[in-house]
Amino acid sequence: QAKENGRGLVEVFDVDASTRSRDRLDIRSDLQRALERNQLSVHYQPIWALDSGEIVSFEALVRWHHPERGPIGPDVFIPFAEETGAIVEIGRWVMAQACRQLVSWQQRFPGRPLGINVNVSPAQLRRPEVAADLLAAIRDTGVEPADVWLEVTEHSYVHDDVTQWATALRASGAHFALDDFGTSYCSLAYLKRFPIEGLKIDRSFVSGMVDGSADRSIVRAVLAIAESLDLRVVAEGIETEEQREMLIELGCRTGQGYLMSRPVTADEATALLIPVQGSSHRLTA
Ligand code: C2E
Numbered sequence: 300q301a302k303e304n305g306r307g308l309v310e311v312f313d314v315d316a317s318t319r320s321r322d323r324l325d326i327r328s329d330l331q332r333a334l335e336r337n338q339l340s341v342h343y344q345p346i347w348a349l350d351s352g353e354i355v356s357f358e359a360l361v362r363w364h365h366p367e368r369g370p371i372g373p374d375v376f377i378p379f380a381e382e383t384g385a386i387v388e389i390g391r392w393v394m395a396q397a398c399r400q401l402v403s404w405q406q407r408f409p410g411r412p413l414g415i416n417v418n419v420s421p422a423q424l425r426r427p428e429v430a431a432d433l434l435a436a437i438r439d440t441g442v443e444p445a446d447v448w449l450e451v452t453e454h455s456y457v458h459d460d461v462t463q464w465a466t467a468l469r470a471s472g473a474h475f476a477l478d479d480f481g482t483s484y485c486s487l488a489y490l491k492r493f494p495i496e497g498l499k500i501d502r503s504f505v506s507g508m509v510d511g512s513a514d515r516s517i518v519r520a521v522l523a524i525a526e527s528l529d530l531r532v533v534a535e536g537i538e539t540e541e542q543r544e545m546l547i548e549l550g551c552r553t554g555q556g557y558l559m560s561r562p563v564t565a566d567e568a569t570a571l572l573i574p575v576q577g578s579s580h581r582l583t584a
């Protein structure tokens with residue numbers, strides 16, 4: 300028992316714990332101000348047509364550059380933002396940024412079909428007012444709502460409020476895709492209750508697919524479900540040429556991953572859209 304091991308040790312534990320909780324408090328309060336201090340930015344990861352090598356959409360991924368701690372990933376700070384409610388403002392801002400960026404790409408590359416994917420967290424879905432809020436952000440930018448895909452995760456609550464929430468956005472023309480598909484137990488129920496039009500196959504299945512027959516079967520099954528329910532499929536986390544080829548073979552038409560491109564700044568993303576003279580647009584790693 301810690302107490303019997305002497306006072307010093309107990310203090311060490313205490314300092315540790317209090318440092319950790321101070322850290323958490325700091326991050327929480329810093330996050331409240333991150334937006335107004337311009338510490339957030341949006342990066343874009345292209346989503347490709349796997350066969351033609353054309354970019355069909357970009358996924359907007361938020362980044363936080365903390366002045367002292369450096370870059371903090373969304374996997375770390377989004378949960379804090381959900382806890383404090385800052386996610387509402389951050390989510391609205393990301394949506395507006397991403398839609399404005401899409402409009403600017405569409406103006407620069409007219410006639411090129413291009414969409415934008417924006418992540419929406421469970422905490423946003425849980426608040427009824429956020430639907431109207433996001434819709435306003437979409438409309439204000441002048442983007443065609445049909446070019447906007449909202450990515451929701453499976454563990455988001457599916458209750459009647461959420462269904463209403465989604466219906467209002469869906470009515471505007473915007474689409475919903477289920478992110479990280481297959482990682483949660485309620486996936487299939489979700490498909491019935493939510494106006495879902497797309498699935499994103501979770502990276503874990505894509506990475507296990509080449510060596511593991513179970514993962515490959517799951518990918519095949521997801522593609523079959525998608526086909527029969529008329530859903531669009533995006534494979535996430537493609538890191539090797541082998542994975543890309545196998546996905547094409549299995550009939551998966553679109554995907555994203557480090558093999559083709561990491562998430563990049565808006566300017567770098569623009570450069571990816573400029574056709575390379577005399578060659579196809581396909582990129583290598
Ligand atoms: P996600 O929506 O599933 O996004 C995919 C994540 O996988 C991204 O991490 C992306 O950088 C990473 N990724 C893409 N291709 C590869 C690959 O080939 N290999 C590997 N290992 N990773 C790859 P990121 O940007 O750190 O985002 C993590 C999560 O944070 C996202 O997962 C999403 O759930 C959340 N998130 C990011 N931006 C936002 C946002 O604006 N709003 C909300 N609510 N959540 C966000």
Ligand code: MG
Nearest residue numbers: 358418450478
């Ligand atoms: Mg996503």
Ligand code: MG
Nearest residue numbers: 478479499535
């Ligand atoms: Mg995902």
Ligand code: MG
Nearest residue numbers: 374452478479
């Ligand atoms: Mg994820």
